[in-house]
Amino acid sequence: MTVTARTEAAVEQRPRYRSRATLATGFVILAGALAVVCFFSITMGARGVGLSTIWKAFTDYNASDASETVIRELRVPRTLIGIFAGAALGLSGAILQGVTRNPLADPGIMGINAGAATAIVFAIMVLGTQSVSMYVWFAFVGAGVATVTVYGLASFGREGATPVKLALAGAAVTAILSSITSAIVMTNVSALNELRFWQVGSLAGRYFPVFWQTLPFLVLGLVLALGTGRALNGLALGEDLALALGQRVRLTRILMFVTVAILCGASTAAVGPIVFVGLLVPHLARMICGPDYRWILSYSLLLTPIVLLVADIIGRLAVSPGELQVGVVLGVIGAPFFILLVRYRNLAEL
Amino acid sequence: MKLLLLSSVAAALVLAGCGSSSDSASEASAGEGWSYESGDGKTYTADSTPKRIIAQGEAAAALISFGIKPVAIYSNDPIETNKSLKDLDLSGIKILSETYGQIDAETAAGLKPDLIVSSYWPLEKAYGGFESGVDDSAKKVQKLADVVGPAEGDSVETKLEGYEELAISLGADPAGGTIAADKATFQTAVERFKATVASKEGLTSLAVSPSEDLLYVAVPSEASELSDFERWGLDIMDPDSPDPDFAYWENLSWENADKYQPDFLLMDDRDAANSQKIADGQPTWQNIKAVKAGAVVPWPAYWIHTYKDYAAQLDELSDSIESIDPNLT
Numbered sequence: 296m297t298v299t300a301r302t303e304a305a306v307e308q309r310p311r312y313r314s315r316a317t318l319a320t321g322f323v324i325l326a327g328a329l330a331v332v333c334f335f336s337i338t339m340g341a342r343g344v345g346l347s348t349i350w351k352a353f354t355d356y357n358a359s360d361a362s363e364t365v366i367r368e369l370r371v372p373r374t375l376i377g378i379f380a381g382a383a384l385g386l387s388g389a390i391l392q393g394v395t396r397n398p399l400a401d402p403g404i405m406g407i408n409a410g411a412a413t414a415i416v417f418a419i420m421v422l423g424t425q426s427v428s429m430y431v432w433f434a435f436v437g438a439g440v441a442t443v444t445v446y447g448l449a450s451f452g453r454e455g456a457t458p459v460k461l462a463l464a465g466a467a468v469t470a471i472l473s474s475i476t477s478a479i480v481m482t483n484v485s486a487l488n489e490l491r492f493w494q495v496g497s498l499a500g501r502y503f504p505v506f507w508q509t510l511p512f513l514v515l516g517l518v519l520a521l522g523t524g525r526a527l528n529g530l531a532l533g534e535d536l537a538l539a540l541g542q543r544v545r546l547t548r549i550l551m552f553v554t555v556a557i558l559c560g561a562s563t564a565a566v567g568p569i570v571f572v573g574l575l576v577p578h579l580a581r582m583i584c585g586p587d588y589r590w591i592l593s594y595s596l597l598l599t600p601i602v603l604l605v606a607d608i609i610g611r612l613a614v615s616p617g618e619l620q621v622g623v624v625l626g627v628i629g630a631p632f633f634i635l636l637v638r639y640r641n642l643a644e645l
Numbered sequence: 646m647k648l649l650l651l652s653s654v655a656a657a658l659v660l661a662g663c664g665s666s667s668d669s670a671s672e673a674s675a676g677e678g679w680s681y682e683s684g685d686g687k688t689y690t691a692d693s694t695p696k697r698i699i700a701q702g703e704a705a706a707a708l709i710s711f712g713i714k715p716v717a718i719y720s721n722d723p724i725e726t727n728k729s730l731k732d733l734d735l736s737g738i739k740i741l742s743e744t745y746g747q748i749d750a751e752t753a754a755g756l757k758p759d760l761i762v763s764s765y766w767p768l769e770k771a772y773g774g775f776e777s778g779v780d781d782s783a784k785k786v787q788k789l790a791d792v793v794g795p796a797e798g799d800s801v802e803t804k805l806e807g808y809e810e811l812a813i814s815l816g817a818d819p820a821g822g823t824i825a826a827d828k829a830t831f832q833t834a835v836e837r838f839k840a841t842v843a844s845k846e847g848l849t850s851l852a853v854s855p856s857e858d859l860l861y862v863a864v865p866s867e868a869s870e871l872s873d874f875e876r877w878g879l880d881i882m883d884p885d886s887p888d889p890d891f892a893y894w895e896n897l898s899w900e901n902a903d904k905y906q907p908d909f910l911l912m913d914d915r916d917a918a919n920s921q922k923i924a925d926g927q928p929t930w931q932n933i934k935a936v937k938a939g940a941v942v943p944w945p946a947y948w949i950h951t952y953k954d955y956a957a958q959l960d961e962l963s964d965s966i967e968s969i970d971p972n973l974t
Contacts, residue, residue: 340898340900341898341900341901342898342900342901358931359932359937360932361902361903361929361932364928364929364931364932365900365928365929367928368928368929369899369900369928369929482744483744489857492857492858497858499858499899500857500858500899502926502927502928504926618858618898
């Protein structure tokens, strides 16, 4: 009796390690869930389209049939962007939380969203562009420049870019960029309107051109990100221990920031600053699979698109015949869920 | 509220007396009582004819065409791209805004206006530029003087008559300038438009304004020029479920862009290049038969405020409609 009791107590205190087989099974189930969500993402929307028409849209596409156009040219790219941008948001969140060892890390604290926003209002003001496919590039460049600046600022000094210095540099750069954005927006209403639309974050109005533009960066970022698991496990032990284990900490960090910049830049460019999902899902993944980053990354890869697409579908149906932007839905549903998660589990286990 | 404070009238008269060269015809009526029945149904009065006028951009275009020059204007958009202002001589007129919802209140107050002129929007029960939701700066300007102007929605023609009446009450010469000639040209253009439309049996149209997230479909009875077009014989489709909060439009998801199938589209021309670019980027835009057939015609949306502009726009519309197939749908 006593022996059993003690063992149980010990198990309770340790992070839960699940067997590889269990985790692999979970991964397959998640993949199935993602497929189901994709099915609903393609079948549900502002326009009612029957299953036979959907089938025909894929097998015998007739562009002059509006229902088939909606499936092929609106809902398919919207779903694809949801999958890739979602995965990018989740992985960048997981990496940022790991590399900065800050449980609240998200692309916001790196000045990434502020950089993209500034670039967008600049593009609207200077070039007068108002089309999404044009300003994705500006968002991308803005996000990249902001990340590099933050990392550069944080790298001054002997220890290099430590988590605390990164957070401080991120806050400072965000403040500067936000004030520039405000200054432009105050005097330019068309920029303000575009920014309002973009800033909430949405999967609507993004079609194949935006998908193809951002896809190479998303794929590159995702491949790089999935390779960082082992290094993140090392960093999770603390910088000194990681060094002692033979890890090149500074190089690893730079590589991870490059990866995050690519992921955030591309996803922010594609769908706007939907940061919350990147904060939430890695915690969810950690809750399911324990502290091994290789599994956290894999689970985030599938979980984030699921969460994002489900929120998007809810947004399409909630205020029909109009639509609610996915960023709004995530905020409304995600925030209480996140509070529950925090109550249930101590998040500062990084 | 309708009465101006005596002191401010006195101050305004003193200011108007020094160095103002633009008012010539208006001298005669100064000193007599002034009144005007405005678009909101109220009659506004003053002890003397208002001299220092601040006008909303399009309203200014109307006033200038009838020979009244405002001291300042506030525009919803940049003067150089505003369709009703871009060809006018605005020298000596202060620009208080080139952005909707904002007006430079400090400069406006410094000008000591005794009248503000803008069209009245019955749907929002507000004069243009002072709708609910505008900045505090604009709300402050509204308090500087009475706001008057004819109502929007029913007809550009009656709106212009309202502006003419207002201009005459402010001292304009009804026979001055090119007004008579412009009116004649306008009447010719109207007759041509009527004949063109009549020659196209069964022709239907729809007025739209594309945006990144929605396709807006205009409710014709809430747009003055569309109401005119209908009166002159053009069939413009009525959207069946306008936005209850902003009944100028029905908001269509791009998924439902093909909901209405007219023979030709009237497309909001206020920011034509951008609208075109946005529409072209929408896959379902091509599912509107009129788009596929190339039957998309600029719609001079809400901005026409002079007989001259109206005549020119009507002639362009007639030219376009002549080549449109009335049996497309």
